Amino acid sequence: MTAERVLRVNPIACAGRGLCAEVAPELITLDDWGFPVIAKGPVPPGQAAEARAAVRICPLLALRLAARRTAG
Amino acid sequence: MITASEHASRIRGAPPIAGPGGLPRLLPGSFAGRPLGLAGHLARHGELPAAEGQDARACATGWLAEIERAGLTGRGGAAFPTARKLAAVAAAAGRPVVVVNGTEGEPASAKDKVLMATEPHLVIDGAVLAACITGATEVIIVAGPAVTGIVEEAIAERRALRRDPVPVRVVPAADRFVAGEASAVVNWLANGRPVPTPVPPRLAQHGLHGRPTLVQNAETLAHVALIVRHGAAWFRTAGTPAEPGSMLVTVIGAVRAPGVREVGIGTPVSTVLDAAGGPAQRLRALLIGGYFGTWVPWPEAADLPFSAAGLAPLRAVPAAGLVAALPAAACGLAETARVARYLADESAGQCGPCVFGLDAIATELGRVAAGRPASLALLRRWLSQVDGRGACRHPDGAVRFIRSGLELFGPELDLHARGWCSGTTDDPVLPVPRRLTR
Numbered sequence: 386m387t388a389e390r391v392l393r394v395n396p397i398a399c400a401g402r403g404l405c406a407e408v409a410p411e412l413i414t415l416d417d418w419g420f421p422v423i424a425k426g427p428v429p430p431g432q433a434a435e436a437r438a439a440v441r442i443c444p445l446l447a448l449r450l451a452a453r454r455t456a457g
Numbered sequence: 458m459i460t461a462s463e464h465a466s467r468i469r470g471a472p473p474i475a476g477p478g479g480l481p482r483l484l485p486g487s488f489a490g491r492p493l494g495l496a497g498h499l500a501r502h503g504e505l506p507a508a509e510g511q512d513a514r515a516c517a518t519g520w521l522a523e524i525e526r527a528g529l530t531g532r533g534g535a536a537f538p539t540a541r542k543l544a545a546v547a548a549a550a551g552r553p554v555v556v557v558n559g560t561e562g563e564p565a566s567a568k569d570k571v572l573m574a575t576e577p578h579l580v581i582d583g584a585v586l587a588a589c590i591t592g593a594t595e596v597i598i599v600a601g602p603a604v605t606g607i608v609e610e611a612i613a614e615r616r617a618l619r620r621d622p623v624p625v626r627v628v629p630a631a632d633r634f635v636a637g638e639a640s641a642v643v644n645w646l647a648n649g650r651p652v653p654t655p656v657p658p659r660l661a662q663h664g665l666h667g668r669p670t671l672v673q674n675a676e677t678l679a680h681v682a683l684i685v686r687h688g689a690a691w692f693r694t695a696g697t698p699a700e701p702g703s704m705l706v707t708v709i710g711a712v713r714a715p716g717v718r719e720v721g722i723g724t725p726v727s728t729v730l731d732a733a734g735g736p737a738q739r740l741r742a743l744l745i746g747g748y749f750g751t752w753v754p755w756p757e758a759a760d761l762p763f764s765a766a767g768l769a770p771l772r773a774v775p776a777a778g779l780v781a782a783l784p785a786a787a788c789g790l791a792e793t794a795r796v797a798r799y800l801a802d803e804s805a806g807q808c809g810p811c812v813f814g815l816d817a818i819a820t821e822l823g824r825v826a827a828g829r830p831a832s833l834a835l836l837r838r839w840l841s842q843v844d845g846r847g848a849c850r851h852p853d854g855a856v857r858f859i860r861s862g863l864e865l866f867g868p869e870l871d872l873h874a875r876g877w878c879s880g881t882t883d884d885p886v887l888p889v890p891r892r893l894t895r
Contacts, residue, residue: 395655395848396807396808396809396810396811396846396847396848397654397655397807397808397848399808399809400809401809416810416814416842416846417814417817417838417839417842418809418810418813418814418817419809420809420810420813420846422842422846
């Protein structure tokens with residue numbers, strides 16, 4: 386069984402550079418001030434590569450792929 | 458969909474029960490003008506049952522079970538079960554520390570300050586008991602600058618008698634709205650920066666200097682001190698079965714005797730107002746819960762029980778117990794806009810959506826309140842963009858408050874758009890501190 390992964394942004398580290406939304410537009414959009422809004426739910430299997438690219442390209446290391454949190 | 462009054466009559470089947478000793482439990486029945494000293498405190502509440510020579514850990518296990526049976530929840534706003542929090546810290550690896558959160562950064566709330574100014578020993582008792590339960594080696598009390606002197610004196614009185622098994626000290630709280638958030642309290646103590654930090658790590662596992670940390674509201678610990686003395690059954694003689702006990706409330710605005718009172722949870726909202734002398738003028742609305750709280754209509758809210766279940770149909774929660782009575786003469790939009798600006802300025806400045814979003818929202822709402830051209834559609838768009846986007850709940854709380862204002866004062870929105878206001882006074886109701894420096 387493969388664990389579902391979710392994209393998580395650390396809003397304190399994020400400075401709104403916006404590169405993540407460039408490489409993964411289906412997963413990440415920008416709000417009116419240029420900060421990333423992550424699509425709800427786990428990363429679809431077909432977009433895992435884009436998610437990894439977004440994590441890699443963030444110059445502030447504010448994005449990560451995490452195992453989807455269960456209860457608590 | 459049921460109406461508020463239908464809902465009230467349904468849950469009135471489980472009315473709040475009057476306590477044997479009655480209320481108040483925490484606050485002294487009358488205020489002598491100075492805090493209750495240790496002798497007066499013990500005369501009123503009796504000695505703690507911790508007999509010397511007994512197995513301290515076994516005692517602590519029994520107390521934890523009693524607190525769980527009591528159903529005590531945090532009185533700082535989040536209403537998290539106290540026993541679960543204690544157990545998490547007790548189970549964590551390392552030397553725990555107990556942090557008493559008396560920061561009370563909410564400008565409209567005074568209950569923790571009043572409690573510590575009148576009954577400091579009850580709070581310290583509870584903190585020391587929490588230290589025994591969690592195995593903590595230290596108690597740090599973070600208190601509003603106005604009351605640190607009183608707490609310091611109480612600590613000195615106990616120290617002279619070698620009363621407490623762990624060292625207890627007091628640290629003045631930071632004067633900021635966000636400073637009371639649990640991780641901000643720890644950050645303040647560790648680094649002098651009263652702003653939230655990302656979670657995880659959880660404070661119960663990795664808090665102050667990496668130690669398991671219990672951050673517990675001051676009032677909550679005062680309840681702990683009484684539950685350990687009198688037991689869970691006694692505690693439950695006030696409140697409702699689902700939300701037992703009493704709570705401190707700060708009642709402000711258009712009431713005859715504003716101030717801090719103690720009520721059983723589930724007491725009708727009108728009775729909470731009556732405890733503060735009742736309405737001083739015709740009312741328009743109440744703000745319940747604080748600046749992250751909810752505007753509710755008056756008199757529709759009057760008969761609802763002051764509890765999470767009772768206020769649910771109006772989507773309000775008692776939270777840290779603020780009730781602010783807005784007079785009919787005041788403009789709810791102007792009040793909401795003023796507090797929204799304050800909340801935007803009080804952002805910790807760490808997360809983009811909070812920094813830029815709340816500022817944009819407060820500016821647009823300020824235009825609405827002033828009757829200047831503004832876009833409600835933009836305002837609503839920004840509210841949904843900011844909700845849930847911070848490291849802490851500051852943006853979420855602000856959004857909740859502003860949305861409830863836009864909803865309840867909807868008719869006023871149309872009036873303002875046409876350049877009018879139904880308010881007849883500009884006197885502010887909700888207190889907002891004026892910052893001289895930044």
